[in-house]
Amino acid sequence: MLSFILNRLLQAIPTVWAIITITFFLVMTAPGDPFSAEREMREETRQQLAAHYGLDKPLLVQYGLYLKNLATFDLGLSFKQEGRRINDIIVESFPVSLELGLLAMTVALLVGVPAGILAASRKNTVLDYAPMSTAMVGICMPTFVIGPILGLVFGVWLGWFNVAGWFSWEDRVLPAVTLGLAYAAYIARLTRAGMLETLGLDYIRTAKAKGLPEKTIVFKHALRGGIMPVVSYLGPAMAGMISGSFVVETVFQVPGLGRHFIDGALNRDYFMILGTTIFYATLIVGANLLVDLVHTALDPKLRKA
Amino acid sequence: MKSARITPSIETMESIAETPRSLWTDAMLRLRKNHLAVASFWIFVGITLFCFIGPLFHPYAPDNQNRTLRATPPFAEILEYEDAFGKLNQISKADFQTRNRDLTAEILAEVENDQPFEYKGVEYSRSTATYVMGTDGHGRDVMARIMQGGRISLGVGFLATMISLFIGVTYGSISGYQGGRLDAFMMRAVEILYSLPFTIFVILLMVVFGRSIIMIFIAIGAVEWLTMARITRNQVLQLKEQEFALAAKAIGVSTPTIIRKHMIPNLLGPIVVYATLSIPAIMILESILSFLGLGVQPPDASWGSLISDGAQKMTAYPWLLFVPASFFSITLFAMNFLGDGLRDALDVKSSKD
Secondary structure, three states, X not given: OHHHHHHHHHHHHHHHHHHXXXXXXXXXXXXXXXXXXXXXXXXXXXXXXXXXXXXXXXXXXXXHHHHHHHHOOOOOEOOOOOOOEHHHHHHHHHHHHXXXXXXXXXXXXXXXXXXXXXXXXXXXXXXXXXXXXXXXXXXXXXXXXXXXXXXXXXXXXXXXXXXXXXXXXXXXXXXXXXXXXXXXXXXXXXXXXXXXXXXXXXXXXXXXXXXXXXXXXXXXXXXXXXXXXXXXXXXXXXXXXXXXXXXXXXXXXXXXXXXXXXXXXXXXXXHHHHHHHHHHHHHHHHHHHHHHHHHHHHOHXXXXX | OOOOOOOOOHHHHHHHHHOOOOHHHHXXXXXXXXXXXXXXXXXXXXXXXXHHOHXXXXXXXXXXXXXXXXXXXXXXXXXXXXXOOXXXXXXXXXXXXXXXXXXXXXXXXXXXXXXXXXXXXXXXXXXXXXXXXXXXXXXXXXXXHHHHHHHHHHHHHHHHHHHHHHHXXXXXXXXXXXXXXXXXXHHHHHHHHHOOOHHHHHHHHHHHHXXXXXXXXXXXXXXXXXXXXXXXXXXXXXXXXXXXXXXXXXXOOOHHHHXXXXXXXXXXXXXXXXXXXXXXXXXXXXXXXXXXXXXXXXXXXXXXXXHHHHHHHOOOOOHHHHHHHXXXXXXXXXXXXXXXXXXXXXXXXXXXX
C-alpha cells in the first residue's frame, strides 16, 4: 500500500511540472502584454513596470525564477490588483470556493446515490423512470441555465433566498444546489448502472437464496460494489466542479477563487492566471490521487496489483 | 436477423440471402424503432433549419435596434405611428398606456378595439407586426437574435467536433497502430493534458490568442480531441491484431494506407456515437465561455451570451432568459437522446472511458 502511494506520488510530480511549463510558456509568449489593455503609457513607465514584475528578463530566466519562487510556494504579484500577492488572494478566496464545492458535492451525493439505488432496486417501474428522466433534465440543463432560473424562481418570485451574496447560510443554498444538481444527475445514472451490474452477480443470488431481507442485500452486499463507478467519477467530478464554480460564482456573486481566475483571464493578469491554473491543476492531480487511494481501499482486487 | 423460422421456406432463405444488410442498415432499422431518438433527430433538424434558413423568411435583422420598442414581451400588441420626421415607429400598447397617463376614456377604448386614433397630433394605428419572442433591452428582435446565436452555437458545436475528430482520430490511430514507446509517450501526453480541466485550458487558449469566433473553434477542438484519441487508440489496438489487418500488412500495404483504409472505416461506429455526444458537450463549453464574457463578443451573439444577457435582466424581462434557455436545453436534450439512441443502435460500449 505504501509503495503504491509513493509510486503514484512520483507519477504526479512530472504531471504537475508539465502543466506548470505548458501554462507558463503559453501565457508568457502570448502576443501583447498585460499593460497593453490600459490607456497609453510612456515607454519608460512601461519598462519600469516590466522591470518591477521581472518581465524584462529573457523568457528562460523568467521561467527559472518562476520555478524558484514556486519551490517556496510564492506565486508572485497580481498585475491588476496592485500590490496584492497571488498567495493572499488564494488564501482569502479559496476557502469560499472549497465550501461551495463541498456543499455541492454533498448535495450531489445525497440526491444522486439514493436516487440511483432506488431506480436500480425497482428497475423498469415508475420509481426507476421518474428519477432517471429527471436526471436527464439535470444533465441537459447546464449550470448557467439552472442557476439564473433557480435565482429567478426562489430568489425573486418566491423571495426565499437572496439572489446574490455570500453572508448567511441561506446564501449557500442556491449556489450549492445549482452546482450540485448536474452532478447529482450523473451520480444517479452511475449508481443505477453500477448497482444493476452488481445485483446481477452470483453472490447476490446466493444472498437472496439464503433468504436475507432485501434491505440487507441492497445496502450491505450490493452497495459496496455498485458504488465503485461513483467513486471513480469523483475525481473528474471535482475537476468539473471547479469549472462549474466559475459559472456559479458569477451567477450568484460568490467571492470565490473562480471569480478571480475569470477576472484574471478577462484582464490578462498573467501571474494571476498562472497561479490559479497551477493551483487548480495541483488540486485536481491531488484529488485524483485521493480517489485512486479510496478506490484501492474499497476494492480488494486492486490492492495486489 | 431474427426472421429465421424453424422450417424456413426456400423463398425466405433466398430473400435473406439476396439482401444482406450492412452494419449501417441494421443500425438504422434499430434506430428507427427508437421513437425518442427519431423525434430528437427531427427536432434537431428543425432547430438547425430554423437558425440557418429562418433568417431568409424573417423580416427583422438581429442587429436592428428599434428604439421605441425596447424590452417588449412576446406577442405584445403593437401600435404604429409616424413621427415628426416622417419615420414609421412602433410602440407596444402597454408602453403607450403607461407612458401617457392622461389618455381619455375615448382613446383608451379605441386602443383596446384596435381602431386608429389621434393623440397629441400623431396618428396611431394597430400594426400587424408581431414579435413572437419579444424584443430585448436595445429593441432588437429576440427571434432574430436566437437565429443568429444558434448559427454560432450550432456552428461551433459542429466545426469544433470535426476538428477534434480529425486530430483525435489521427493521433489515436497512429499511437495505437505504432504501439511501443511512441504509444506510451503519446498517451502520457494525453494524460497530462487530461489532468488539466478542459474549461481552464480553453480559457487559457482564449486569453493567449484573443477572443474571436475562430479561436473558439480552435481552442475547443484542441481540447476535445483527447477523449477521441483514447477511444480510437483502444479500438485500433484491438483491430490491428485481427486477420485482415495482418493480411494487409503481409502483402506489403503501407502503414498510412492500412490506417486509412482498414482501421478508420472500422472505427466509424464509436466515432459517430462519440461525435454526436460531443456536440452538446462542446456547445455547453462554448456557452460557458460566452456566458463568462470570454467567448463571442457583442454585437455577435451565441445562445450562451443571450442566456447571460437574460440572466442579468431576468427580474424585469424574464422572457430574455427563458427563450434562449429553452432553445439551448431542447437542443441539448435532442442531441443527447439521439446520441444515446445511436449508441444502442450501433451497439457501442461505453463511449467515455
